[in-house]
Amino acid sequence: MLELSRNLAIPDSEIELTAIRAQGAGGQHVNKASTAIHLRFDIRASSLPEYYKERLLALNHHLVTADGVVIIKAQEYRSQELNREAALARLMVLLQQAMVVEKTRRATKPSKGAKLRRLESKVRKGITKALRGKVRP
Template sequence: MARIPVTRTISIDPDWIEESFTRSGGAGGQHVNTTDSAVLLRFDVARSDLPERVKIRLAELAGTRMTHGGVLTLRSEGSRSQHVNRADVRERLLALIREATIVQAKRRPTKPTRASQTRRVDAKKGRSAVKSGRRKPAFD
């Protein structure tokens, strides 16, 4: 099978994806009792050839959906159709991997300018003057 493209530089091998099908819960009448429409997808992140930084970020994003062995588990049972659930769970996997590839820039702390500090202090003095004007006059 052909590899599944995730981004321009990353693609995943379909052999790393394992899908199983079970019965969905919820409404659906007797049809639900006879069809395995829920999809359980397992993706072995630890053994995949994704870049190490993507694996680490994927583990952070997945949270409890990631097992200790490095297997990501996703489930879809929103539709009565197994085909729709299968497409949904695969798209969720690809979206999660795409999000893991985004590198977050670290914030560089900056100092406030002298003008902004002056504006802040002047605004505080102005608010103080307004509030002090609301007080009852003190008779000494």
């Protein structure tokens, strides 16, 4: 069971973990042992609340396919158990990103003092530039 918060968890039956052979360097070990983990999590078929499903599908993340399936491949460790933990941790991070509600931006205007400081600095820069001109008798 993957615990997301005190009142939200994903049962193990909804997460499909498959051991596959890893890619890349590693010699005979990588060619013989299935240490990489391929994780699949179907968002639409999960027991998550509808609100989280919608947010996950709208995330536009490279791990989420157009069908609404999260696919994670973990192969950074030599051990299958460590790769399983890494894949579950990456799924947890993705789900927590979807849970975060961003603050709505409220438009503000510059204060009177900020406007005054801006105008004074423009005047100072203008005077400086005027002094760079040719010297006239």
